[in-house]
Amino acid sequence: MLETRETRELVGARPEADAPRAEPPRHWPLLLIGAAVVPGTAVVLLGRWGDAPAVQAWRTVCLAVTVQALPFLLLGTALSGAINAFVPERVFTRVLPRRPALAVPVAGVAGVVLPGCECASVPVASSLIGRGVAPAAAFAFLLSAPAINPVVLTATAIAFPGDPAMVLARLLASLATAVVMGWLWLRFGRAEWLRPAVRHTGHRHGGSRLDEFRLAFQHDFLHAGGYLVLGAMAAATFNVVVPRSVLDTFAGAPWLAVLFLAALAVLLAVCSEADAFLAASLTGFPPVARLAFMVVGPMVDLKLIALQAGTFGRAFAVRFSAATVVVAIASASLIGGVLL
Amino acid sequence: MKRILQAGLLVLCGLGLLHVSLFTDLCLRYVKEGMRPLLIASGAVLLLLGLAGAVIDRGRRDHGHGEHGSEGHGHGEEGSGDDGHGTEGTGGHGHDHSAVPRVAWLLLLPALSLLCYAPPALGAYTAARQPPKPVAARSDFDPLPRTSPLPMTLSDFTSRVQQDRAQSLKGRVIRMTGIVTPRGKGAGGGWDLTRIIINCCAADAQSVKVRVYGGPALPADTWVAVTGAWHPGGKLGTRTAPVALDARTVTKVHRPTNGYQDALPLG
Numbered sequence A: 001m002l003e004t005r006e007t008r009e010l011v012g013a014r015p016e017a018d019a020p021r022a023e024p025p026r027h028w029p030l031l032l033i034g035a036a037v038v039p040g041t042a043v044v045l046l047g048r049w050g051d052a053p054a055v056q057a058w059r060t061v062c063l064a065v066t067v068q069a070l071p072f073l074l075l076g077t078a079l080s081g082a083i084n085a086f087v088p089e090r091v092f093t094r095v096l097p098r099r100p101a102l103a104v105p106v107a108g109v110a111g112v113v114l115p116g117c118e119c120a121s122v123p124v125a126s127s128l129i130g131r132g133v134a135p136a137a138a139f140a141f142l143l144s145a146p147a148i149n150p151v152v153l154t155a156t157a158i159a160f161p162g163d164p165a166m167v168l169a170r171l172l173a174s175l176a177t178a179v180v181m182g183w184l185w186l187r188f189g190r191a192e193w194l195r196p197a198v199r200h201t202g203h204r205h206g207g208s209r210l211d212e213f214r215l216a217f218q219h220d221f222l223h224a225g226g227y228l229v230l231g232a233m234a235a236a237t238f239n240v241v242v243p244r245s246v247l248d249t250f251a252g253a254p255w256l257a258v259l260f261l262a263a264l265a266v267l268l269a270v271c272s273e274a275d276a277f278l279a280a281s282l283t284g285f286p287p288v289a290r291l292a293f294m295v296v297g298p299m300v301d302l303k304l305i306a307l308q309a310g311t312f313g314r315a316f317a318v319r320f321s322a323a324t325v326v327v328a329i330a331s332a333s334l335i336g337g338v339l340l
Numbered sequence B: 001m002k003r004i005l006q007a008g009l010l011v012l013c014g015l016g017l018l019h020v021s022l023f024t025d026l027c028l029r030y031v032k033e034g035m036r037p038l039l040i041a042s043g044a045v046l047l048l049l050g051l052a053g054a055v056i057d058r059g060r061r062d063h064g065h066g067e068h069g070s071e072g073h074g075h076g077e078e079g080s081g082d083d084g085h086g087t088e089g090t091g092g093h094g095h096d097h098s099a100v101p102r103v104a105w106l107l108l109l110p111a112l113s114l115l116c117y118a119p120p121a122l123g124a125y126t127a128a129r130q131p132p133k134p135v136a137a138r139s140d141f142d143p144l145p146r147t148s149p150l151p152m153t154l155s156d157f158t159s160r161v162q163q164d165r166a167q168s169l170k171g172r173v174i175r176m177t178g179i180v181t182p183r184g185k186g187a188g189g190g191w192d193l194t195r196i197i198i199n200c201c202a203a204d205a206q207s208v209k210v211r212v213y214g215g216p217a218l219p220a221d222t223w224v225a226v227t228g229a230w231h232p233g234g235k236l237g238t239r240t241a242p243v244a245l246d247a248r249t250v251t252k253v254h255r256p257t258n259g260y261q262d263a264l265p266l267g
Helices: A002-051 A053-086 A089-095 A100-113 A118-130 A135-148 A150-159 A164-188 A209-241 A244-250 A254-268 A275-281 A287-296 A302-312 A314-339 B003-023 B033-063 B068-079 B088-093 B102-116 B124-128 B154-163
Strands: B174-182 B191-197 B206-213 B223-230 B244-252
Touching: A053 A118, A053 A209, A053 B003, A053 B033, A053 B102, A053 B124, A100 A135, A100 A164, A118 A135, A118 A209, A118 A302, A135 A150, A135 A164, A150 A164, A150 A275, A164 A287, A164 A314, A209 A254, A209 A302, A209 B003, A209 B033, A209 B102, A244 A254, A254 A275, A254 A287, A254 A314, A275 A287, A287 A314, A302 A314, B003 B033, B003 B102, B124 B174, B124 B191, B124 B206, B154 B174, B154 B191, B154 B206, B174 B206
Parallel strands: B206 B244
Antiparallel strands: B174 B191, B174 B223, B191 B206, B223 B244
């Protein structure tokens, strides 16, 4: 009698109690087999094709974009996790002006403090919104941070020696674009375009802050990393498929040159610390077009669109990127026309 | 995505980065030398994060039995997702259908590629499809040392051929290293000595080229050291002069570690 009851209890208890515990062993072999089989099959299936020079160049560029961006993405996600877990909401309400219209330019100028590539700014902007910062101000920060930080401005000064007007023009045009986009969002933006950011809950009473930081960090990195790889693949495709020699055909007409270099900046997805060197080498193009390349590049490119779509939602990324390109080209043309 | 798989993915990414930056110098095929400390740090952070996740989350799961209330609360934080199906409510049933969407699996590709199928450095294919990188305008050229053959970078050679009014290259034997980039049939055949230069990562590669006359026809992407004299044509020191070399000797060399710079040949 006693025995049967115990058995029944055991049987009854088992599925509930052990199911979660049994999960890791069930999936670990899958992962390991995947890790062992995927590259092997890839080699066998692709065969010679994988070693064709074009495919090798594609893989190299794709991996290069990913590897180059990963440290900055980590920095951004760590910062975003830290903001989420450690910075109380009242800090932002105290630092930023109450009225969003004033908060936008302040946030735009605050972009100076985040040194690094554009990949770092997307998760940070997302966590700022989660901490109660007005989306318009967060977007101004998102756009200005990768373009006007000291690292990028120094790189620009090195790439254009003896041409400080170019550095100034880049600073002003980028800042203007960021602020105008923030105001545009205030006027026309709709909250339903944004994916509801339920994840960033901030510090919860009773939870371990360190644990919250770790989980937000891990989540953000995996999430954004996947989209980064997607963007890197697209950028590598254009990098390899479109030969650089096509460029010279557009260098003649100034307006066409501006539009063409802006489009090139979107497609190539060169990191904002390096795009000045690339712009400097496009000697056939007028300076305004090169400025447009440097203003558009850090704000809109394939990997950023992928990252934004992942973080804020597709409806947002499409509208926001399209509007940013237009504003950036207009602002680069205006400021470049005056200064250069 | 299950927690343990997330941890595994992080560990793989970390190992991949450490493999190419700390244990080997494969990362120099993709990024500049200066990025290396950042890559090592990132690899270490990812590895630690993954290991910590695996250990802590497992510990919590074992610990959490019996006290269902806290378990449910704990998952409520992570379970609330942003990819559509995760709402605050899903945390209640103690599962971790995590908020991380499937796109995160794409990270497996670069991680595995770094670990076991690292693509080679950019080479002739890229160089052949690019116009040569324009050299900066210079007016003052230092007198050349007396050594012969004289080691020189491809950029220095290019600017001296086309801009040095003093014609310092006249009658000198030059030594340069780079990769072989065959010229297409339309470009007159033969090959260019090439160096690929990157500013940040391989996506912004540019190339400098010197046309080589004479010498054996080597396969593309071979690293060679070439000695020879300027190939006459036009007026030396002006734009009319061809950036070309009459090769006397062509020898194979190993790829230098700083293969993405236009550096002086050693020895």
